Amino acid sequence: MIDDIPVISPSGRVDATTAPAMEAELARVLDAGARRVVVDLALVEYMSSAGLRVLLSAMKRLKAREGRMALAGLQPPVLEVFNLTGFSRIFSMGATRDEAVRLMQE
Amino acid sequence: MIGYQGSEDTMARGNRERESAPGEKRELFRNQAWQPLPGVPGGSLFPFIRKVDIISSNSYLVATGERLVLVDPGGLPGQAEVLLAEIRHLLEEQPRPVFICLTHVHLDHCLQLLQHHGFRELPSRVVVVQERGARALETADRAATIADIVQVEISPLSADLRLIGGCSQGEEELSLAGTPCITCYDPVDLGGGLVIARQTLPLARGDSMEFFSTPGHSPDSICIRMGGALFIGDLIFATAPAVAGLSGWDRETLISSLDRVIAFLSRGGVTACLPGHGLPLDVPATLQTLRTMRIEAERLAGIEAVNPAWVHETARCAEDLMNEVERLFTIISGKLVFVTHMLGELEEAGEADRLGSLIDIALVDDLLADFARFSAEYRHGDALDIHLALKAGQISGKLERVYYGELLGTLLDLSLVRRAGRLLEDYTTTFRGFRPQIDLQGTDISIAAAEVVSAVSRRGYPEWDLIDTDDQEAFARALAVRIAAVNPFEGLAIEFSPGEHLPSVLLDRERFGDVLLYLLERWAAAGAAGVRLATGLEGSLVWVSLDSRGCRGPLGEAALRFAARSAGLSGGRLDAGDTGVRLEYPAMDTDLPGS
Numbered sequence: 001m002i003d004d005i006p007v008i009s010p011s012g013r014v015d016a017t018t019a020p021a022m023e024a025e026l027a028r029v030l031d032a033g034a035r036r037v038v039v040d041l042a043l044v045e046y047m048s049s050a051g052l053r054v055l056l057s058a059m060k061r062l063k064a065r066e067g068r069m070a071l072a073g074l075q076p077p078v079l080e081v082f083n084l085t086g087f088s089r090i091f092s093m094g095a096t097r098d099e100a101v102r103l104m105q106e
Numbered sequence: 107m108i109g110y111q112g113s114e115d116t117m118a119r120g121n122r123e124r125e126s127a128p129g130e131k132r133e134l135f136r137n138q139a140w141q142p143l144p145g146v147p148g149g150s151l152f153p154f155i156r157k158v159d160i161i162s163s164n165s166y167l168v169a170t171g172e173r174l175v176l177v178d179p180g181g182l183p184g185q186a187e188v189l190l191a192e193i194r195h196l197l198e199e200q201p202r203p204v205f206i207c208l209t210h211v212h213l214d215h216c217l218q219l220l221q222h223h224g225f226r227e228l229p230s231r232v233v234v235v236q237e238r239g240a241r242a243l244e245t246a247d248r249a250a251t252i253a254d255i256v257q258v259e260i261s262p263l264s265a266d267l268r269l270i271g272g273c274s275q276g277e278e279e280l281s282l283a284g285t286p287c288i289t290c291y292d293p294v295d296l297g298g299g300l301v302i303a304r305q306t307l308p309l310a311r312g313d314s315m316e317f318f319s320t321p322g323h324s325p326d327s328i329c330i331r332m333g334g335a336l337f338i339g340d341l342i343f344a345t346a347p348a349v350a351g352l353s354g355w356d357r358e359t360l361i362s363s364l365d366r367v368i369a370f371l372s373r374g375g376v377t378a379c380l381p382g383h384g385l386p387l388d389v390p391a392t393l394q395t396l397r398t399m400r401i402e403a404e405r406l407a408g409i410e411a412v413n414p415a416w417v418h419e420t421a422r423c424a425e426d427l428m429n430e431v432e433r434l435f436t437i438i439s440g441k442l443v444f445v446t447h448m449l450g451e452l453e454e455a456g457e458a459d460r461l462g463s464l465i466d467i468a469l470v471d472d473l474l475a476d477f478a479r480f481s482a483e484y485r486h487g488d489a490l491d492i493h494l495a496l497k498a499g500q501i502s503g504k505l506e507r508v509y510y511g512e513l514l515g516t517l518l519d520l521s522l523v524r525r526a527g528r529l530l531e532d533y534t535t536t537f538r539g540f541r542p543q544i545d546l547q548g549t550d551i552s553i554a555a556a557e558v559v560s561a562v563s564r565r566g567y568p569e570w571d572l573i574d575t576d577d578q579e580a581f582a583r584a585l586a587v588r589i590a591a592v593n594p595f596e597g598l599a600i601e602f603s604p605g606e607h608l609p610s611v612l613l614d615r616e617r618f619g620d621v622l623l624y625l626l627e628r629w630a631a632a633g634a635a636g637v638r639l640a641t642g643l644e645g646s647l648v649w650v651s652l653d654s655r656g657c658r659g660p661l662g663e664a665a666l667r668f669a670a671r672s673a674g675l676s677g678g679r680l681d682a683g684d685t686g687v688r689l690e691y692p693a694m695d696t697d698l699p700g701s
Contacts, residue, residue, distance in 0.1 A: 013478060016471035046432075046478075049439035050471045056447055077433075080631040085440030086448075086592050 002101045005036050011043035014051035022051065026058040035067035036104040040097045042073030052087055059091070068092065072100035134378050134386040138188065143168055144377050145333025146313050152192055154185055155385060160256065160492065163215040163340075163382040165189055168332055169196055170310035175205045177330060177337045178215040178382060179225060186218035186225070193228065203230040203283040205307070207315070209339025209382055210327040211239035212352075213251050213258060220260050230283035232266045234307075236319065239326030240265035249353035250324070254414050255492050269305050269317050269328060282307075294318075296369035320367060322360025324352070329367065334377035341367065342381050342395050345402040347499055348420075348492070351412035351539045357403055364400045368393060409539030414491075420536060421491035424498030425481065426668045427533050430624075431502065432474050434526040439467045441518055445590045449582070457582035461517060466508050477501045499537040506530045516583075517590050521561065525620050532675070546612040546677050548694055551648050552604035552641045554615055558622040559602045559639065562595045594627050599636035608641060611648045611691035617676035618689075621669055622652070625687060628665050629654040638686075646693050653686030660684050 001007065006029045010022045022039075029037055039055065041047070059069050070092040074082060082088040094100030135141060135153050143149035152167040162181035167174065167189055174196055179186055193204060206225065208216050219225050219233070220243075235243060242250035243263045253260050266282060267289075274291040281287075290306045303319040309332055316331040323344035330337040343349050344360050371379075371389050379392040387395070410416055442461060449458035477497060484494045511527040532542040622639075629637055635656030642649055661669075666682045673680035678691040 013475075015478065016468070016475040017479070046436075048436050048471045048474060049443050049467050050475075052440050052443050056443065076631060076633075080433075081436055081440055083631075084437045084592055084594050086444040086589065087440065090444075090448075 002038070002097070003105065005038055005101055005104050006032075006034050007038045007040055007097060007101070009040040009043065013046045013048075014044055014054075015046065015048040016050045019048070019050040019054050023054040023057070026054065030058060030061055035062065035065055037062065037067070037069045038072055038097065038100045038104060039069065040072040040100070041075065041078055042097070044078055045075060047078050047081060052081075052085065055091070056087075068104060070094055070100040070103045072097045134388060135380075140169075143333050144335060145375075146170065146310060149310055149313070149333060151335065152189075153380065153386070154180070154189060156180075156185070158383040160214050160496065162217075164380070164384075166337055166380055167192055168309075170313070171200070171202075172308065172310050173203045173205055175207060175309070175315065175332065177207050177380075178209055178339070179206060179218045179222075181214040181217040183218060183222060186222045190222070190224040190228075197229070201229070203232055203285060204228050205232045205234055205282075205315070207234040207317075207330055208236075208239060209330065209337060210324045211235065211242050211251050212324065212340070213253055213256055213260070215339070215382060216243075216251075217258065217260075220263050230285075232282045233263070234267045234269065234317075235265040236317075236326035236328050237268040237270055238321075239324075240268040242326065249413070250326075252352060255352075255412070255417055255490075257490055267307075269319075270303075274303075290314075294370065296366060296373070298369065300366055300369050302366040302370060318367075318370070320363040322356055322363040323349070324354040325356070325359075326354075327363070331376065334375070335380055336371070336376045336378070337380045338367070338382070338392070340382045342387075342392070342399065343383060345399045345406060347534075347538045348412055348417075348496060350403075350406050351409045351416075353411070353413060355412075357406050361400060361403050364396050364403065368396050368400070371396075406539070410541075412539065417491045417495060420495040421498075422667075423536055423671065424495050424533065426664060426671060427529055428477055428481070428498050428501070429664055430668055431505070431526065431529050431533075432478070434522065434529070435470055435474060435505070438514065438518060438522065438526060439465065439470050441590050441592070442467060445517070445586050448589045449586060452585070454582045454585065457579075457586055461586060464510065464513050464517065469508055470505065473501050473504055495537065498533060502530045502533045502537075506534060517586055519591070521619070521623060524616075525623070528616075528620070542675055544614045544617065544675055544677065546614055548610040549613050549615055549618075550608065551611050551613070551618075551650060551691065552606070552608055554613070554618055555622065555639060555641055555650055556602065556604060558619050558626075559600055561619075562593075562598075562600065562623070562626060595630050598626065598630045598634060600626070601636065601638045603638070603640040605640070605642040605648075608643050608648050609693035611677070612694055613677040613691055614675065617672060618678075621672045621676055621680075621689065622650075624672060625652055625661075625669055628661050628669075629657060632657045632661070643693065647690045648693050649691075650689045651686060652688075655685065657685065661687075 008025050014022055062069050072094045073096055074093060092103050094103050137153055137155045140150050140152050143151040148171055150169045154165040156162060156164060162185055163178050165180045165185060166177040174193060176189060179189065206219060243265060246260050246262045248254040251260060277288050277290050279286060280289055287308050292306060293301050293303050295301055305317045306314040309315045313333060318329045320327050320329050320341060323340045327339055329339065371393055376389055378386050378388060380386045442464060446458040446462045480497045483489050509527060509530065511523050515523045535542045626637060633656065634654040638653045640651050670680040673689050678689050681688045
């Protein structure tokens with residue numbers, strides 16, 4: 001939590017095996033009523049479409065309550081996937097966790 | 107045994123007896139349970155059937171009043187413990203000779219015979235092996251036993267009875283485990299000019315064990331008949347990738363053996379075939395498999411030898427290729443997720459649903475995750491080259507089956523879709539023992555390079571589609587294509603300096619384009635501001651150079667290795683520097699400018 005904004009920090013590979021864990025953590029935060037969330041991906045070395053779908057699903061849920069989400073610290077392989085799939089068009093992204101938190105405070 | 111230890115616990119599981127659901131095919135035999143041996147009054151069978159892998163085969167234990175017969179002790183100590191416990195129990199009830207018969211001497215079938223003290227300590231043990239296999243065991247032949255590929259140390263072992271392969275006729279008196287018995291050499295005339303060599307030993311009062319020479323998978327391969335059961339070793343796997351081509355594999359001999367076994371089974375008398383791997387089969391299913399294999403075997407002329415060097419190179423190829431497969435398939439799946447999401451937002455649910463079915467995204471994810479996990483184990487030293495090669499073969503085969511490139515190409519960039527499909531095809535071809543298909547044509551390299559430069563600058567969708575259509579469905583499709591269009595080279599300035607009057611080169615144009623696109627994509631992802639692309643001539647080599655500027659760092663080793671491999675398949679070779687690479691192709695025209 002930074003300035004009352006929950007921060008999720010998955011690590012390693014986020015794929016079909018591990019995406020459910022990230023999903024569960026996001027669900028916990030959203031069930032608690034959060035309207036702004038930062039997902040810090042600085043320690044994520046790879047994200048599959050399973051991970052993308054989890055983020056998308058969380059973003060939709062936040063949007064329904066006029067909330068927002070920002071991603072932070074995307075590593076080059078993950079950033080490449082976001083850029084090439086079009087996901088970078090729909091997610092707010094900060095180079096660092098602090099930058100992403102600032103985006104949520106604006 | 108050095109190997110993939112992760113499968114040790116599978117030997118404790120099996121297909122336990124259970125009630126079949128209505129319409130469900132019933133198992134022919136219960137796993138790890140005693141049951142009557144069909145066609146041998148008083149004979150019993152204890153099958154040990156495990157999952158299909160190269161660690162250990164199935165084992166089959168047969169008991170009659172006069173002897174015990176173990177077909178293939180297998181490769182795992184836990185499996186051996188189960189079998190030895192059954193054998194010891196039976197010997198306590200009634201001492202009798204124990205015949206250990208090997209369908210062939212590949213270590214997954216017999217390693218425990220060589221290593222487990224329990225088999226050494228068996229009283230009245232008789233080891234029965236075809237003579238070529240017996241020689242291989244006596245000399246601890248690493249190639250014949252595939253000890254070289256599975257990287258296991260073995261000690262010599264002497265067989266007690268060496269089965270002959272020729273079509274002799276007659277009888278011979280033997281003393282086996284201190285007991286006299288008669289072995290008969292009695293080939294079977296199968297009709298149509300086909301004869302199969304057969305040697306028999308007594309099994310029980312009035313019944314025999316019959317050993318049939320069926321080389322091909324290996325020179326020492328045999329099938330063993332006891333009553334209505336035919337133990338067929340690895341016959342039905344003999345054309346499988348990375349199995350065909352093993353040391354001692356012979357295509358012509360295999361075809362000949364397939365013909366003989368098909369003819370033999372067609373005569374009747376056998377009711378079940380028990381393979382070295384996988385579940386037992388009835389005769390119709392076996393015949394169908396063998397006939398299909400015969401067709402496959404015809405196509406296997408010229409495959410590469412499956413030896414440690416091939417295995418090592420194929421494992422390297424698997425790693426590099428699967429890295430790129432993961433990247434491309436993640437992009438493809440991710441694009442589909444993005445586009446279906448956006449269409450949903452735009453209330454085009456119908457088109458969203460249609461696109462969602464273009465590829466099974468969840469399955470693709472599962473397969474990539476499966477390979478990633480395995481790859482991690484491999485890098486940790488818990489799996490061998492051969493295991494990685496096999497795993498990549500399994501995964502790429504499954505991906506190929508769900509990959510409909512033509513359909514995906516209606517939405518996504520054709521180059522991306524085609525490259526992903528080609529990678530899968532290249533690996534399954536390599537894994538099969540063939541070389542990937544290359545189409546070398548005389549080409550002006552400057553023109554070929556210019557095509558690539560033009561393609562990366564081109565928008566991914568026609569401008570007029572959205573404007574000109576009245577049809578709602580066509581509008582939704584055009585919208586989807588527009589949404590899916592992401593230019594990976596946006597922001598990458600490409601300066602192209604083509605050489606003039608360059609001699610033609612022999613290259614595969616599509617693969618050449620793929621290498622250039624791959625390099626440009628990697629540099630774009632690495633933050634390059636621009637790439638200088640040039641072509642020229644040096645001596646008898648026509649070159650294409652690509653130099654990046656503004657990159658965060660040089661391309662990684664894995665990326666360069668993949669690019670070098672791809673360049674090779676395009677007909678050239680790749681040299682890498684700190685900020686760039688150079689591809690070189692031999693000039694076709696020896697009448698060079700200035701000469």
